[in-house]
Amino acid sequence: MTARAANAVTLLKESPETLDGFMRLSQIFESTTLDPHSRETVILTVAHRNQCHLCVDMHDVKMAALGPAPEPERLDAVRRFTLQVLATSGAVDDAELAAFEKAGYTRRNALEVVLGVGTYTLSTFANRLTRAA
Numbered sequence: 001m002t003a004r005a006a007n008a009v010t011l012l013k014e015s016p017e018t019l020d021g022f023m024r025l026s027q028i029f030e031s032t033t034l035d036p037h038s039r040e041t042v043i044l045t046v047a048h049r050n051q052c053h054l055c056v057d058m059h060d061v062k063m064a065a066l067g068p069a070p071e072p073e074r075l076d077a078v079r080r081f082t083l084q085v086l087a088t089s090g091a092v093d094d095a096e097l098a099a100f101e102k103a104g105y106t107r108r109n110a111l112e113v114v115l116g117v118g119t120y121t122l123s124t125f126a127n128r129l130t131r132a133a
Helices: 003-012 016-030 036-049 053-066 072-088 094-102 107-129
Strands: none
Touching: 003 016, 003 053, 003 107, 016 107, 036 053, 036 072, 036 107, 053 107, 072 094, 072 107, 094 107
């Protein structure tokens, strides 16, 4: 864990419930059927949108460690879908959902994106509130 990440965890310990909630949700998100590149794309999309520089830095490193994405166009589809989930508060229209599915994702994956959005909205908001980001 980097010093910046350790500092963010220390700051979140002010509310053990918030830290515990994030840790549990993060673990659950990591266990979804989304592949690792797709999960990192969801996280990075949320982090960029919410301007959490700590999360962007950490997850850029994680994404790079995964190596090249086997299907970059799929990652673009999950990025676009994540942005739509955020922009519409989950009320993604049928055409956007169909485009997501056409890229090889499932309805289950769509709900997993929502889980990732919720998990990393919690993290990015908390990091910004505590000035960790």
